[in-house]
Amino acid sequence: MPNDLTKQLIFMQKDINTEGKILQAARKIFLQKGMTGARMQEIANEAGINKALLHYYFRSKDKLFGAIFEDIFTQFFKNASGDLLADISIEEKISLLVDSYIKVISENPYVPLFILNEINRDHTILKNIILKSGLNSQLLENIFSELKKNLGVDPKQLLVSMLGMCVFPYAARPLLQSVLFDDDRKTFDQFLSERKDFIKSMLIKFLTK
Amino acid sequence: MPNDLTKQLIFMQKDINTEGKILQAARKIFLQKGMTGARMQEIANEAGINKALLHYYFRSKDKLFGAIFEDIFTQFFKNASGDLLADISIEEKISLLVDSYIKVISENPYVPLFILNEINRDHTILKNIILKSGLNSQLLENIFSELKKNLGVDPKQLLVSMLGMCVFPYAARPLLQSVLFDDDRKTFDQFLSERKDFIKSMLIKFLTK
C-alpha cells in the first residue's frame, strides 16, 4: 500500500491522472473545432493516449462533449449573477461586469464563438445547465423589472449591448484585424486593451441624464 | 426549335436552371451548417438533384463553398463603405448604418455567425475578397483618422461597438431567448424590433458633449 510520498511521486510521474489529461485535451480541441469539428482521434493524440481509452472513460463523444461544455459554460457565467445582485450602484455594477467579463474572455478567446455555435447547434444542452444552476426565471424577471424602474431604460437592452460590445471583437478578431488593422496584431492588441474603458464610459454616459 | 413561348414554358417547368437551384440549395445548407458541417448529399437533396451533378457543376466542395461565401460576404457589406463615405453628418451616418445593417441581418439571421465561423476557420478566404472589392487599407485609414479628429473618440471603437450591438442578439438568439425571455419567441421579437432605436440613441448620446 503506497504511503503519501509514493502516491505523490506517482502523481508527479503521471503529472495528472488519465481522466484529467482527457478532460484537458478535450477542452482544448473542442474549443478550437467545436463539437462536430473535433475528432476523437485528435483528442486522444492530444492526451497522449489510445482512442479506445477515450471511450473507456467517456462512453461516447456526446458524453465527453457534454461534460466539457457544461464546465466551460458555467465557468464563463458563474460571476455574472452575483455581480448583478450585489448591493452597489448601477455604475459600479457595470464596471464590475465589464471588467470580469473582458478578463475571462481575453483569457479564453475561443470561448465566445464556441458557445454561440453550440447553442445554435443544439439548444437543449442549455436547458439542463440552467436547470442545474438553479437560475430561476422568475428571480431574473424581478431583478430586471426593478432595474427598469430605477434606470428608465430597458436593462435587457443594456445587458445585451454590453455583452455584444465585449464579445464581438474577440469573436470577429480575424475579420477586424485584417480589415481594420491591416493584419497588425500589435495594433489590434492595443485596440483590445483600450476597449474595456471605452465600453464602460459608453454605457455609463448613456445612463447619466 | 422552341420559340420564345415554349422556352418560357420550359423555364417555368424547371422554375430555375440547375446551376441556380444548386446555388440556392448550397446557400441554405452552408448557412445553417457551415462549410465543414454541410454535406454534399444534403445540398443535392435540397436542390432535388443527384450528388454527382453537384460535382459536374462545381468540381469540389471547396469550389462550391467559395462561390457561396463570396456572394454572402459581399452582399452583407456592400452598402457599408458607401454609407461611411457619404457627405452627411456623423449622426446621420450612424443612423443609416444601423438601419441598413439591422435590416440585412434580420433578413439573413444566420449570416453573422456563419461569417464569424468561416473567418475563424480559414481567414485566407477573406484576403481574396477584400482584394477583389478594391477596398484600400490606406483609404480606410484616411477615413478613420479624419473621423477621429472630428469626433474626439476612436471611430474604430465606435464602429466595433455598433457592429457588436447589432450582431450579437441575432448570433446569440437561442441563448438570450432562453435565459432572458423564458423561451418566448414573441417577446424576443419585440425586443429585437425595439433594438434599432436603442442602439442609435446609445451611440448618438455618446457623441453629444
Add this chain to the structure above:
DNA sequence: TATTGATTTAACCATTTGGTCAAATCAAAA
C-alpha cells in the same frame, strides 16, 4: 434520321470517423 455535345444518373471507391472487443498489462490484495 443520325450525330454531336451537354446534362444527368447509378454504381463505385478510398478515406475518415465514432465506436467495439478481446487480449494484454498493471497494481494491489490474498
Add this chain to the structure above:
DNA sequence: TTTTGATTTGACCAAATGGTTAAATCAATA
C-alpha cells in the same frame, strides 16, 4: 506467488462522406 479488478492497447467494424466514372438521356443540328 496467485488472483482479481481496473486500466490500456491494437485490431477491427459499419456507416458516412467527398469524389470518380462509365453509361444513359436529352436537346439541337446537320
